[in-house]
Amino acid sequence: MDVGQLVLVCLVILLGVIGVLIPGVPGPAIVWAAVVWWALSDTSALAWGVLIGSTAVLLLSQALRPLLPSRRTRPSGIRRRTLLAGGLTGIVGFFVLPVVGVVPGFVGGIYAVERVRLGSHRDGWASTRAVMRSAGYPVLVELSCCLLVLGAWLGATLWG
Template identity: 55%
Template sequence: MGVWELLLVGLVMLLGLCGVLLPGAPGSWLVWAAVLWWALKDPRPVAWWVLVGATVALLLSQVVRWALPPRRLRAGGATPRMAVYAGVGALLGFVLLPVLGAVPGFLGGVYLCERLRLGRAGEARAALRTAMRAGGWSVLTELFACLLITGAWLGAVLWA
């Protein structure tokens, strides 16, 4: 697979990661489709192992999401700005503390957004709890699975 094709696969994954944060967008399926596209074009066995791992991770994240309360983020006060802060926080956390840093990064992003909006620490913590109860855990679960898949893909591409 050429460099341009790898860049396109990466771009589709990036769009999928952004799609996780948008209600109704098929973000996780875009990430999976990008891995499928890459696995079909790459003859190495590691590509197929990444595809199998991506499939298992997405199925597990869907099972966990079904067990969590439904997404009612708008009712909980979530805004598109909060989604951006949460997504950037999760991505930075994932990079700074590989894999596990996505969770505190996501929570930190939501807290920072609410702190800037409300101005007080106590109110920001209460808003964070409300947002997470309103469906933030569902978003975090899906985003974490997609970040894991993207990280596995990136590792396989750079390893070769």
């Protein structure tokens, strides 16, 4: 696979990761489609292994969906900006503290936005807990799964 095609696959995966944070965009499906594209072009055992692992992780994410609260932000009064900030800091956290950093990054980003908005630690933390209970957990699970796929793809591409 040439470098231009790898860059395009990477951009599509990143689009899918960001798509998790935007309501109505099927982020996990976009990430999976990009990995399929790459695996069909690469055809190595490692590429197929990453595809199989990615399929399993993303299917697990979809299987957990009914067990988690709804992602609807409007009825609960959650601002989209709050989840977007949490998602972006979760992505940064994933790369700063590999794999496990997505959780403190996501929750920390939500807390920072709510702390600034509400003006106190107590109110900011209470609001963060409310956001996580109402819409944060499903976004965090999908984002984590998509980032795991991104990490596996990056590892296979750079070191495989």
